Amino acid sequence: xxxxxxxxxxxWAVAACVTAPPVQEMSDARQAxxxxxxxxxxxLAPESLGDARRFLEQxxxxxxxxxxxxxxxxxxxxxxxAAQALRSSxxxxxxxxx
Numbered sequence: 001x002x003x004x005x006x007x008x009x010x011x012w013a014v015a016a017c018v019t020a021p022p023v024q025e026m027s028d029a030r031q032a033x034x035x036x037x038x039x040x041x042x043x044l045a046p047e048s049l050g051d052a053r054r055f056l057e058q059x060x061x062x063x064x065x066x067x068x069x070x071x072x073x074x075x076x077x078x079x080x081x082a083a084q085a086l087r088s089s090x091x092x093x094x095x096x097x098x
Contacts, residue, residue, distance in 0.1 A: 021068055022059070025075035029056050032082035037088040041082075047086035052078045 034050050041049040055078035062071035 019068060021063055022072035022075050023047045025072050025079070026059060026063070027076035029059070029075045030080065032079045032086070034091065036082045036085040039086050040093075041085040044092045045085040045088035048081050048088060052081035052085060056080060063078075 013063040029052070033049070033056060036045070036049050036052065055074045057072035059078060061066070062074065
């Protein structure tokens, strides 16, 4: 009986995570994009920044459709691409260290 209740509790916990809007992930993605923009990524890493913006737009659309799992994944992708854009921008502006 304990096993059955434990399994049900685990399934419920996983389902609750999937059905909740990805509020934190969306916030993280927006902050990462803002940081990349402030580092001039639009000029220094336009492809990565563009990808980040597209992933965020997709996540926003998916939230409107209550597709929270895919929205969460796209928000994380947006954050990761924005972080990549930020790293590229910083590397492009650092003096050459040879």
